Amino acid sequence: MRGRLIAFEGGEGSGKSTQAARLAERIGAVLTREPGGTPLGETLRDVVLHHRVDDFDARAETLVMLAARAQHMAEVVGPAQNNNRTVICDRFSHSTLAYQGYGRGLDLADLRRMCSWASRGIWPDLVVFLDVPPELGRARMARPADRLEGAGAEFHARVHAGFVEMAREDPKGWLVIDGTGSVDEVAAQVAEGYDRWAGVRQATPKPPWEL
Numbered sequence: 488m489r490g491r492l493i494a495f496e497g498g499e500g501s502g503k504s505t506q507a508a509r510l511a512e513r514i515g516a517v518l519t520r521e522p523g524g525t526p527l528g529e530t531l532r533d534v535v536l537h538h539r540v541d542d543f544d545a546r547a548e549t550l551v552m553l554a555a556r557a558q559h560m561a562e563v564v565g566p567a568q569n570n571n572r573t574v575i576c577d578r579f580s581h582s583t584l585a586y587q588g589y590g591r592g593l594d595l596a597d598l599r600r601m602c603s604w605a606s607r608g609i610w611p612d613l614v615v616f617l618d619v620p621p622e623l624g625r626a627r628m629a630r631p632a633d634r635l636e637g638a639g640a641e642f643h644a645r646v647h648a649g650f651v652e653m654a655r656e657d658p659k660g661w662l663v664i665d666g667t668g669s670v671d672e673v674a675a676q677v678a679e680g681y682d683r684w685a686g687v688r689q690a691t692p693k694p695p696w697e698l
């Protein structure tokens with residue numbers, strides 16, 4: 488049995504890190520993030536998000552994200568799945584498609600193949616997309632803290648449109664959550680959607696013959 492992989496996706500300020508942690512605690516999953524999740528991955532995260540170069544090439548940016556993912560798969564995600572643990576990852580391959588594909592304009596078919604290669608063919612079993620209009624996400628952040636957060640309103644609008652399109656193309660694999668409510672409201676929606684997806688029975692009273 489291979490554990491499931493659940494990815495949380497969304498734009499900046501969508502609240503996905505908080506919500507990924509909430510669901511991981513609720514279901515006892517391994518919680519990790521991208522880029523990052525390993526010592527090498529966290530070093531690469533620092534390079535790709537905080538490197539003070541204005542003309543970081545889009546392909547170089549992609550390859551750093553994918554290097555972090557390859558290490559993450561080898562060191563954390565793959566072994567946890569092999570131990571039948573559910574893994575919740577704060578961002579995964581669909582962030583590459585949204586940011587480097589829809590956002591930077593790199594070819595989506597190329598990126599899909601490269602993501603598959605980096606992740607050893609593994610794609611999330613479920614993507615939880617916290618849908619927050621980019622303007623609201625930006626307003627939630629005090630100020631852009633890194634290179635991608637500061638990439639501009641048009642860039643973030645394309646990223647958001649990309650997530651919306653990918654969710655529409657794969658309604659069974661994506662759980663779209665309205666991320667504009669309070670943390671508790673959003674967590675309740677995530678929990679309900681996850682339970683439905685996982686086939687867990689809701690709190691309907693059991694029939695007498697099952698008591």
Ligand code: TMP
Pocket residue numbers: 499520521522536552577578579580582583584586587635636
């Ligand atoms: P966050 O996890 O704190 O939101 O920051 C990660 C940043 O990296 C975010 O701006 C999205 C970006 N990113 C990519 O551009 N491509 C990727 O493949 C991944 C995983 C993240």
